[in-house]
Amino acid sequence: KAGVTQTPRYLIKTRGQQVTLSCSPISGHRSVSWYQQTPGQGLQFLFEYFSETQRNKGNFPGRFSGRQFSNSRSEMNVSTLELGDSALYLCASSSGTVEETQYFGPGTRLLVL
C-alpha cells in the first residue's frame, strides 16, 4: 500500500498571502489529522477530519481551516499568513476506529517571509 502523501513538499510565501496544502491518506483510511511542528511549540494538533466532517479541533485561530473530500483526501488552508506560521505541517491518516494508529506523511515545509 502506498503511504501518506503530501503536496507540495516545500513552499515559500509572504505575509498576508494564503496557502493550501494537500494530503492523500493511505488507501482505505477515512480519518486525516493535521499537525503543526515548530522548534518552539513542538507538535501541535490542528484538526481531524473523518468522512468529510471535522470531528475534532485544536486551539488554532480561524485562519487555519481544512476540508476533506469524498475520496478522503484532505486540504488545509491558512489565510493571512504570519511569520509565525512558518513550520512543518504534517498530516496523518488512520482508519478512524478506536485503535486509531496514525501514519504520517513526509510533511510540507512552509516558510513565510
Add this chain to the structure above:
Amino acid sequence: GEDVEQSLFLSVREGDSSVINCTYTDSSSTYLYWYKQEPGAGLQLLTYIFSNMDMKQDQRLTVLLNKKDKHLSLRIADTQTGDSAIYFCAESISGNTGKLIFGQGTTLQVKP
C-alpha cells in the same frame, strides 16, 4: 490536563542499549505511541502499546508502561548509528478522536 514530558537528549555508544523515558498526565490515555523522526522527514511509527498492557516487545524495541506512575519507556537494544534521530512519545485520549498529544522529543545520538 494533557501533558507529555520527555528528556531532551540521550547519547549512547554503538552496540549499547538506549532507554528513552516519557511521562504523561492524563489518566484517560487509550494508546501510547513511539515515533521516530529523522532530519527533514515526517514521523515514522515505531511501536505502540494499549494502556492496559505492561510491556510490548518488537524485535530490538521493548516498550514498558507503568500506568500507576504514568511512565512509558522505549528500550532499543544493540543501538546502531542509524538509530540516531528524534524520538517522540505520544498519547491518544479516550473521546478525543484523531488527536495525539506529543512530548517534546528526545534526540538520540549514537556514537561509533
